[in-house]
Amino acid sequence: xxxxxxxxxxxxxxxxxxxxxxxxxxxxxxxxxxxxxxxxxxxxxxxxxxxxxxxxxxxxxxxxxxxxxxxxxxxxxxxxxxxxxxxxxxxxxxxxxxxxxxxxxxxxxxxxxxxxxxxxxxxxxxxxxxxxxxxxxxxxxxxxxxxxxxxxxxxxxxxxxxxxxxxxxxxxxxxxxxxxxxxxxxxxxxxxxxxxxxxxxxxxxxxxxxxxxxxxxxxxxxxxxxxxxxxxxxxxxxxxxxxxxxxxxxxxxxxxxxxxxxxxxxxxxxxxxxxxxxxxxxxxxxxxxxxxxxxxxxxxxxxxxxxxxxxxxxxxxxxxxxxxxxxxxxxxxxxxxxxxxxxxxxxxxxxxxxxxxxxxxxxxxxxxxxxxxxxxxxxxxxxxxxxxxxxxxxxxxxxxxxxxxxxxxxxxxxxxxxxxxxxxxxxxxxxxxxxxxxxxxxxxxxxxxxxxxxxxxxxxxxxxxxxxxxxxxxxxxxxxxxxxxxxxxxxxxxxxxxxxxxxxxxxxxxxxxxxxxxxxxxxxxxxxxxxxxxxxxxxxxxxxxxxxxxxxxxxxxxxxxxxxxxxxxxxxxxxxxxxxxxxxxxxxxxxxxxxxxxxxxxxxxxxxxxxxxxxxxxxxxxxxxxxxxxxxxxxxxxxxxxxxxxxxxxxxxxxxxxxxxxxxxxxxxxxxxxxxxxxxxxxxxxxxxxxxxxxxxxxxxxxxxxxxxxx
Numbered sequence: 042x043x044x045x046x047x048x049x050x051x052x053x054x055x056x057x058x059x060x061x062x063x064x065x066x067x068x069x070x071x072x073x074x075x076x077x078x079x080x081x082x083x084x085x086x087x088x089x090x091x092x093x094x095x096x097x098x099x100x101x102x103x104x105x106x107x108x109x110x111x112x113x114x115x116x117x118x119x120x121x122x123x124x125x126x127x128x129x130x131x132x133x134x135x136x137x138x139x140x141x142x143x144x145x146x147x148x149x150x151x152x153x154x155x156x157x158x159x160x161x162x163x164x165x166x167x168x169x170x171x172x173x174x175x176x177x178x179x180x181x182x183x184x185x186x187x188x189x190x191x192x193x194x195x196x197x198x199x200x201x202x203x204x205x206x207x208x209x210x211x212x213x214x215x216x217x218x219x220x221x222x223x224x225x226x227x228x229x230x231x232x233x234x235x236x237x238x239x240x241x242x243x244x245x246x247x248x249x250x251x252x253x254x255x256x257x258x259x260x261x262x263x264x265x266x267x268x269x270x271x272x273x274x275x276x277x278x279x280x281x282x283x284x285x286x287x288x289x290x291x292x293x294x295x296x297x298x299x300x301x302x303x304x305x306x307x308x309x310x311x312x313x314x315x316x317x318x319x320x321x322x323x324x325x326x327x328x329x330x331x332x333x334x335x336x337x338x339x340x341x342x343x344x345x346x347x348x349x350x351x352x353x354x355x356x357x358x359x360x361x362x363x364x365x366x367x368x369x370x371x372x373x374x375x376x377x378x379x380x381x382x383x384x385x386x387x388x389x390x391x392x393x394x395x396x397x398x399x400x401x402x403x404x405x406x407x408x409x410x411x412x413x414x415x416x417x418x419x420x421x422x423x424x425x426x427x428x429x430x431x432x433x434x435x436x437x438x439x440x441x442x443x444x445x446x447x448x449x450x451x452x453x454x455x456x457x458x459x460x461x462x463x464x465x466x467x468x469x470x471x472x473x474x475x476x477x478x479x480x481x482x483x484x485x486x487x488x489x490x491x492x493x494x495x496x497x498x499x500x501x502x503x504x505x506x507x508x509x510x511x512x513x514x515x516x517x518x519x520x521x522x523x524x525x526x527x528x529x530x531x532x533x534x535x536x537x538x539x540x541x542x543x544x545x546x547x548x549x550x551x552x553x554x555x556x557x558x559x560x561x562x563x564x565x566x567x568x569x570x571x572x573x574x575x576x577x578x579x580x581x582x583x584x585x586x587x588x589x590x591x592x593x594x595x596x597x598x599x600x601x602x603x604x605x606x607x608x609x610x611x612x613x614x615x616x617x618x619x620x621x622x623x624x625x626x627x628x629x630x631x632x633x634x635x636x637x638x639x640x641x642x643x644x645x646x647x648x649x650x651x652x653x654x655x656x657x658x659x660x661x662x663x664x665x666x667x668x669x670x671x672x673x674x675x676x677x678x679x680x681x682x683x684x685x686x687x688x689x690x691x692x693x694x695x696x697x698x699x700x701x702x703x704x705x706x707x708x709x710x711x712x713x714x715x716x717x718x719x720x721x722x723x724x725x726x727x728x729x730x731x732x733x734x735x736x737x738x739x740x741x742x743x744x745x746x747x748x749x750x751x752x
Contacts, residue, residue, distance in 0.1 A: 299317075605673040
């Protein structure tokens with residue numbers, strides 16, 4: 042799809058998408074959280090550029106989303122339609138990754154930003170559980186209007202040569218301001234809270250404390266000055282249990298009141314009640330009655346080690362679930378770069394893998410290509426931090442360059458980072474690579490953070506190992522598949538031919554779809570297309586046998602019906618436990634006629650030179666491999682010069698929830714409307730349209746033939 046270059050990555054360059062685009066939408070729909078994504082030209086990753094009603098800590102893992110990810114906004118962009126999730130159960134069922142990372146009760150809508158065939162990005166909105174289970178028509182129109190407005194701004198920027206700025210971190214809209222209050226009333230309200238015998242404090246949506254009354258400070262055992270501007274669970278050691286931070290996160294996401302009980306050492310139990318709104322969270326703190334003291338055995342022992350933060354666990358859980366969707370090595374590399382940099386704090390990342398005794402740069406983010414070229418292919422005998430961490434299997438952390446220099450005296454400061462982490466990627470005791478994280482701010486690397494980063498490296502190593510195995514199988518499957526399909530199509534006088542094959546979106550890229558073009562007499566040819574049941578090596582091997590049989594019988598001059606009957610007898614004799622569909626067409630370029638026979642295959646299409654497309658519903662016989670005595674009648678049609686005969690497998694028309702006859706009719710309409718005269722371009726257009734309409738879960742084979750005037 043064409044997309045104008047309307048984006049700028051340069052710092053300080055370009056203009057920003059107006060805040061009002063998101064602010065007005067949230068006001069008009071009553072949404073509690075909003076996110077705006079843009080899709081830069083030439084990229085396949087959605088970039089988060091604008092947020093509202095959510096903290097950076099929560100949104101960070103969702104800052105970069107691949108277009109092919111199983112995430113609502115990615116689905117909305119791919120399908121160019123609204124996605125609505127009306128319950129926590131539906132979120133967990135349709136998007137398990139989202140349900141695991143955010144196991145809270147909320148509702149979600151995602152919509153694409155599109156205009157005139159251009160996809161610019163998408164918008165995500167969240168509502169609390171009080172929203173009706175269905176999105177109202179007025180809300181849908183409001184969302185659609187906002188997307189049109191955003192698309193218009195982007196299109197206008199492209200047309201005028203002004204570029205919208207893309208930055209590394211999304212911009213967050215300010216929280217709604219309270220109405221103006223009379224100073225006397227504000228003073229009275231402050232005095233009221235100061236006199237209360239119970240604790241009161243206020244958090245912003247990022248969890249930072251902006252106010253606490255004297256009773257609250259006394260209850261938590263800290264001075265107000267120590268708490269102001271900080272997150273309570275980062276200052277108060279007894280609140281550093283991840284459960285407490287998770288309660289704050291649940292309040293922000295769901296906008297529902299949340300409560301929990303915590304023990305302030307030695308034996309003071311406190312009851313916290315959180316009341317969230319669009320501007321922040323009000324917290325009520327009171328002594329909790331009925332909790333047993335330590336001497337009664339009611340309190341669990343607390344570890345003296347620094348606890349791992351809920352934010353770290355949240356990001357780690359998100360990373361782990363995202364890795365389950367990565368298939369090949371490149372998928373893992375891109376996902377690691379997209380997730381680790383925004384979520385875990387590094388400014389730069391380099392992923393290296395072991396290959397033939399050297400450490401190769403597999404992917405990076407934030408470092409220059411020139412710097413990466415210097416470190417690429419370093420021998421495993423070299424004395425560098427990245428190599429040594431592989432040899433020892435131990436992660437190393439350097440809070441400053443001075444620390445790095447002490448450990449490696451020859452080291453030269455070659456980047457703009459001030460702290461580094463070198464993490465080994467080890468699977469079952471076998472090193473597969475190393476991960477380098479660079480930070481542009483001093484980083485002390487406390488034990489909890491080291492534990493999180495080490496766990497991250499372990500997850501990444503396992504994913505890389507699985508991905509390398511997949512890539513090896515993928516290469517083998519690709520070799521087998523290409524070996525069984527025609528390497529080139531024969532050049533036949535008076536006949537134009539174009540063929541395409543697309544494997545299914547997942548799996549080993551191997552299946553049973555095939556096509557062939559067979560030269561017969563000087564002015565005749567036989568074309569064939571088929572689909573063997575299954576997506577494995579057995580299906581591919583059987584496909585090769587069927588294709589060979591079809592070619593042999595066609596070369597001998599058999600009619601389409603005879604070719605299918607003889608191939609069917611061969612298949613039933615072999616008894617492979619698999620069935621196959623097949624369509625054969627014999628083309629007589631002198632008489633401008635074609636004879637067709639089908640073994641349960643989707644009907645061919647015929648586009649006439651003057652316009653219009655017919656669906657050639659010839660009487661189909663049984664699938665190959667069922668009945669050795671099956672009959673395959675042959676039908677004859679006119680094939681005028683300039684007409685296009687289209688043969689295809691069901692992967693081109695099958696899509697979830699769509700009737701196969703309706704899909705075939707839609708394909709015929711697409712063939713009629715396609716303006717392309719070049720047959721290769723026409724084949725590409727048909728494939729692109731099918732892949733854009735809905736995700737494809739089956740192989741696709743497509744064969745187009747067009748007789749020219751004269752043999």
